Amino acid sequence: MSGRHFLQIPGPTNVPDRVLRAMARPTIDHRGPEFARLAREVLDGLRPIFQTSGPVVMYPSSGTGAWEAALVNTLSPGDTVIMFETGHFATLWRNMAVRLGLHVGFIAGDWRRGADVSMLDAMLVADRAHTIKAVCVVHNETSTGVTSSVEDVRRHLNAAHHPALLIVDTISSLGSIDYRHDEWDVDVTVACSQKGLMLPPGLGFLAVSEKALAVSRGAKLARSYWDWAPMIADNRSGFFPYTPPTNLLYGLREALCALMEEGLPNVFARHRRHAEATRRAVKAWGLELLAVNPEEYSSSLTAVVMPYGYDADTLRAAILDRFDLSLGTGLGQLKGHVFRIGHLGDFNDLMLGGTLSGVEMGLAAVGVPFSSGGVTAALDYLWRSAR
Ligand SMILES: Cc1ncc(COP(=O)(O)O)c(C=O)c1O
Numbered sequence: 525m526s527g528r529h530f531l532q533i534p535g536p537t538n539v540p541d542r543v544l545r546a547m548a549r550p551t552i553d554h555r556g557p558e559f560a561r562l563a564r565e566v567l568d569g570l571r572p573i574f575q576t577s578g579p580v581v582m583y584p585s586s587g588t589g590a591w592e593a594a595l596v597n598t599l600s601p602g603d604t605v606i607m608f609e610t611g612h613f614a615t616l617w618r619n620m621a622v623r624l625g626l627h628v629g630f631i632a633g634d635w636r637r638g639a640d641v642s643m644l645d646a647m648l649v650a651d652r653a654h655t656i657k658a659v660c661v662v663h664n665e666t667s668t669g670v671t672s673s674v675e676d677v678r679r680h681l682n683a684a685h686h687p688a689l690l691i692v693d694t695i696s697s698l699g700s701i702d703y704r705h706d707e708w709d710v711d712v713t714v715a716c717s718q719k720g721l722m723l724p725p726g727l728g729f730l731a732v733s734e735k736a737l738a739v740s741r742g743a744k745l746a747r748s749y750w751d752w753a754p755m756i757a758d759n760r761s762g763f764f765p766y767t768p769p770t771n772l773l774y775g776l777r778e779a780l781c782a783l784m785e786e787g788l789p790n791v792f793a794r795h796r797r798h799a800e801a802t803r804r805a806v807k808a809w810g811l812e813l814l815a816v817n818p819e820e821y822s823s824s825l826t827a828v829v830m831p832y833g834y835d836a837d838t839l840r841a842a843i844l845d846r847f848d849l850s851l852g853t854g855l856g857q858l859k860g861h862v863f864r865i866g867h868l869g870d871f872n873d874l875m876l877g878g879t880l881s882g883v884e885m886g887l888a889a890v891g892v893p894f895s896s897g898g899v900t901a902a903l904d905y906l907w908r909s910a911r
Contacts, residue, residue, distance in 0.1 A: 537869030560762025590728030805898035
């Protein structure tokens with residue numbers, strides 16, 4: 525097909541040309557002085573993105589690797605952790621924790637709402653022996669387009685005077701939705717490269733609190749590749765215990781520059797605005813949002829419910845085939861029932877206009893019952909709210 529492909533899945537996201545160019549450089553000696561400068565620069569540059577003054581650890585991995593690293597560095601076999609069933613990714617993380625030998629209290633959810641913290645109180649208060657060692661929450665559930673309030677979870681932990689660690693997955697929120705590791709007193713924040721950071725897949729990140737570092741010294745889950753102690757020790761001088769993905773670090777340095785040039789508050793506002801325009805389109809089409817509560821709407825992506833009897837993947841396939849636009853599939857129990865529009869990362873008004881045009885034409889092409897005018901509603905909002 526001629527022209528550009530539209531990659532509007534909720535990650536991996538579009539990689540800006542300047543980041544692609546930055547990565548197209550010779551790979552250097554990862555034990556030499558030039559690499560050490562690069563590593564220290566990106567490790568320091570990541571802190572403001574997490575809004576932390578503490579260490580950020582980086583692994584050559586996907587987000588799943590960073591999930592595992594967060595658990596094995598802080599917990600011991602048989603420990604109890606609380607997790608919230610916010611959707612597909614929270615369920616995968618729960619499954620991983622069970623496989624690692626942890627007892628998981630999984631607070632049920634309907635995959636349309638954020639973490640149900642009302643259930644947390646009773647569990648924390650009943651846990652006088654402090655057998656619960658961690659509470660894990662997915663900040664932005666990428667399968668549903670629903671955010672959870674990390675501050676709320678922290679408030680409940682504090683109100684119960686419970687010492688459990690707070691571990692947060694920000695894989696599809698970091699660099700897109702306001703997130704404050706230090707202010708919200710989070711112990712381990714999990715992230716990766718291919719979403720708001722506008723990089724290809726391949727880097728996993730953890731921001732780590734002092735408390736998590738201390739707890740980690742007594743944590744007994746087996747760990748080797750994921751052990752953050754040698755990583756943090758070597759990172760001090762700009763090195764890694766094993767071969768790092770050098771060219772991704774060139775890209776990361778450029779992506780961090782781009783985010784800082786725009787300014788994080790502007791980045792968050794841009795994502796909010798594109799999310800609002802997308803929801804206006806969905807509303808005008810007469811389709812339903814999967815997210816139920818407006819205060820939990822995601823700025824990274826919008827999950828749209830298909831009218832009864834129509835298959836989301838048939839629609840997605842037609843849109844890809846005719847318009848060269850990739851949309852996110854429904855995951856797990858949502859397969860076929862929803863499609864997801866990614867509006868995070870390197871994105872602007874006209875890219876959103878093109879994306880929504882592809883959706884609107886696809887709905888018509890496949891014969892899904894809808895009202896036209898979604899694109900117009902979105903464009904109307906975009907030009908009225910343009911800065
Ligand atoms: C919220 C969330 N957590 C975890 C993951 C897993 O990350 P990865 O596929 O990079 O291993 C994803 C992937 O999309 C995600 O969106």
